Amino acid sequence: MTDRARWQGALESELRAVGRELQVPSAGDAVTAVRQRLQGRPVSRRPAWGSGAVHHHRRWLAALAAVTAVLALIIATPQGRAAILRVFRFAGVELGQQPGPVPSPRGHASLPGQRWTSLGRARHEVSFPILVPGVLGAPTQVIVSDRGRVASLIYRRTRYGLVRLDEYAGHIDQLYFKKFANAANMTEVQVNGASALWIKGPHVLVYVTRDGYTASASARLTTGNTLIWSTRRVALRIEGNIGQSAALAIADSAR
Amino acid sequence: MAARGVVRVRVFGRVRSAIDDTEAVTRARGGDLDAYAVLVARYTARAHRAAFVLGAGEEADDVVQEAFVKAFRHLSRFRAGEPFGPWLLRIVTNETRNLTRSRRRRTALALRLARLGAADPAGEAAGGPDIELVAAEQRARLLDAVQALPEAERQALVCRYFLDLSEAETAQVLGWPLGSVKSRTSRGLTRLRALVVPGQQAQVCRD
Numbered sequence: 035m036t037d038r039a040r041w042q043g044a045l046e047s048e049l050r051a052v053g054r055e056l057q058v059p060s061a062g063d064a065v066t067a068v069r070q071r072l073q074g075r076p077v078s079r080r081p082a083w084g085s086g087a088v089h090h091h092r093r094w095l096a097a098l099a100a101v102t103a104v105l106a107l108i109i110a111t112p113q114g115r116a117a118i119l120r121v122f123r124f125a126g127v128e129l130g131q132q133p134g135p136v137p138s139p140r141g142h143a144s145l146p147g148q149r150w151t152s153l154g155r156a157r158h159e160v161s162f163p164i165l166v167p168g169v170l171g172a173p174t175q176v177i178v179s180d181r182g183r184v185a186s187l188i189y190r191r192t193r194y195g196l197v198r199l200d201e202y203a204g205h206i207d208q209l210y211f212k213k214f215a216n217a218a219n220m221t222e223v224q225v226n227g228a229s230a231l232w233i234k235g236p237h238v239l240v241y242v243t244r245d246g247y248t249a250s251a252s253a254r255l256t257t258g259n260t261l262i263w264s265t266r267r268v269a270l271r272i273e274g275n276i277g278q279s280a281a282l283a284i285a286d287s288a289r
Numbered sequence: 290m291a292a293r294g295v296v297r298v299r300v301f302g303r304v305r306s307a308i309d310d311t312e313a314v315t316r317a318r319g320g321d322l323d324a325y326a327v328l329v330a331r332y333t334a335r336a337h338r339a340a341f342v343l344g345a346g347e348e349a350d351d352v353v354q355e356a357f358v359k360a361f362r363h364l365s366r367f368r369a370g371e372p373f374g375p376w377l378l379r380i381v382t383n384e385t386r387n388l389t390r391s392r393r394r395r396t397a398l399a400l401r402l403a404r405l406g407a408a409d410p411a412g413e414a415a416g417g418p419d420i421e422l423v424a425a426e427q428r429a430r431l432l433d434a435v436q437a438l439p440e441a442e443r444q445a446l447v448c449r450y451f452l453d454l455s456e457a458e459t460a461q462v463l464g465w466p467l468g469s470v471k472s473r474t475s476r477g478l479t480r481l482r483a484l485v486v487p488g489q490q491a492q493v494c495r496d
Contacts, residue, residue: 045482049431146348251348
């Protein structure tokens, strides 16, 4: 037996022992989640399956390019440069005008550790009350992310199309999202007598983890318009192709 | 009513457990989500372990979901008779790479041993608590050293020894030629040699 064969054999069996002793958490239920995702889109029986995703991906990239172009314009002017320095926080969201992290080119952005669940179970998994807008009714999907830090209600078939509602414990002084939007598109509005923020048009949104890191895999361009508001124990942001009055009506009906 | 339901469930259960991978793939290709669910259930644990140890960390569940969704869409590219496991793990690996690349850091990568210092039944029988503790410490050092290896060597060793894949499977999963698997594995092992050969502790590569 050569010297190499001897030590290599010993090392290989040690490495296999390390492999057996690795601390690996148990896997989540992929069966339900995968089925839901596969049923969520039209299933074509031909390999043409992916073409819709490609199309969507291109549209997304085009929109991102448009935003980047706008940001480049903002940065090019002295007023724009001054505006970049203005960063403010509102209900767990930091709003800035820097381009920030470039969203990963994956068409599918996701919050860390997101799991599909039911509304009932979600209420046990998070530390804040989950509000449901009466005018929208029961959500199509409920997602809990980052070990109960964020709950998302997804409405697929509203009169406004797809609407997404993210909820988190806004009363704690923590950061949950960073947004990079043009200040000209932000307006202060009122929901139930409290300040709320209305942001017109798509902007880059990225999730901020418990320890303050931005989760690049979550970076994406929002759809339509966004309203951010909060109650005493929960902060909410709703996004979709909704007008300001519709968003305010939805917010007012959240119980 | 109830009796019919029971019969249906039993038949369904038998069908579910009886079909093999090839059959499940064929049916899933035809759009049968129940058949695909069999594959998802069968391979979730393996896919999750691979994603986790290759660096997805606590996002391993997301990676697994994404990989299964993509695999379903690309079933037409799956060659009949080919083993499903390595084909799926290739997609899992790519998804994990996308994730770690976009994250640009490997914090979630810090793998740990489940039983450092805890009783190891085999070790206890062989040599008592002291030897056992030394072995556990040595394994923890070895794990740290694997994680400090250059990326390609780390991936090769993780696939070969932590995921127990053959050289050919590793080549398929990582998308490398077989020769690269052999050379990178060999280079990685050489760097770790100091940890098992006494008297060479000082030479351990920790970059």
